Amino acid sequence: MKKNNIFNVPNFLSFYRLIAFPFILWFALTGKQDLFAIFLVINLLTDVADGYIARKFDQVTEFGARLDSMADNFTYLLAFIGIYVFKLEEFLPHIVSFLVWMGLLSSALLFSLIKFKRFPSLHLYSWKIGGYIQGAFFIVLFSYDFVTPFYYFMVIWGIMSAIEHVTIQILIPEMRSNAKGLYWVLNDKNH
Numbered sequence: 001m002k003k004n005n006i007f008n009v010p011n012f013l014s015f016y017r018l019i020a021f022p023f024i025l026w027f028a029l030t031g032k033q034d035l036f037a038i039f040l041v042i043n044l045l046t047d048v049a050d051g052y053i054a055r056k057f058d059q060v061t062e063f064g065a066r067l068d069s070m071a072d073n074f075t076y077l078l079a080f081i082g083i084y085v086f087k088l089e090e091f092l093p094h095i096v097s098f099l100v101w102m103g104l105l106s107s108a109l110l111f112s113l114i115k116f117k118r119f120p121s122l123h124l125y126s127w128k129i130g131g132y133i134q135g136a137f138f139i140v141l142f143s144y145d146f147v148t149p150f151y152y153f154m155v156i157w158g159i160m161s162a163i164e165h166v167t168i169q170i171l172i173p174e175m176r177s178n179a180k181g182l183y184w185v186l187n188d189k190n191h
Contacts, residue, residue: 006063010054013046014064017071024078028085036082037142043075044135051128065177069121072131073109079138090146094155101155104162111166116175122168123178126161133157 020043027036050068054060080102083091091098112120137154140147168185169175179185 005059006061008054008059008061008064009057010050010059011061011064011067013050013053014067014071017043017046017075018067021074021078025081028078028081031085033082033086033142036086040075040078040082040142041139043071043078044138047072047075047131047135060178062177065121065123066119069119069123073119076131076134079134082138082142087141087146090141094148094151097152097155101158101162104159104166108162108165108169111169112175115169118175120165120169120175121177122165122175124161124164124168124181126157126164126181130154130157130161 020039024036024039024043027033027039047068050064054064054068108120112118133154137147137150140150164182168179168182171185172179
């Protein structure tokens with residue numbers, strides 16, 4: 001993974017997501033659901049774009065991996081705030097599964113902050129796929145409606161990827177970027 005050339009398109013897209021955070025938060029807190037939904041979708045799409053561009057044009061950097069992870073965390077925090085502000089009624093019948101998922105997701109982040117003193121940047125395949133599933137769910141939720149089977153697919157995937165994430169953090173001595181998954185960590189002689 002490259003250590004230099006941090007001034008590239010993927011990093012600018014991740015940085016945009018960080019800069020957009022307070023504005024999108026303000027849209028949620030002031031009840032502007034349409035603006036919130038539009039800019040949340042833009043954040044979700046730029047998340048997909050930055051990873052694709054970084055891999056396609058060999059612009060993957062350690063700095064970019066960390067920046068992307070931080071921007072991802074803030075984007076998903078916005079989505080959860082949007083759920084609380086705009087869609088809580090639809091989630092109440094499913095609150096137990098949602099809280100279990102949130103607890104495991106939070107534990108993956110907190111464990112990294114405690115053990116490694118930084119946000120995780122593992123970029124596991126399961127976590128990436130889960131992010132795409134969650135992004136699609138949030139787009140459907142804010143542009144159409146709550147779709148129960150899609151919700152449970154998202155939550156089950158999220159729970160499994162969070163368990164993999166925490167397991168890997170337990171196994172590795174220091175945080176690394178782009179670890180792929182538990183299979184690769186277990187086959188790495190240096191973990």
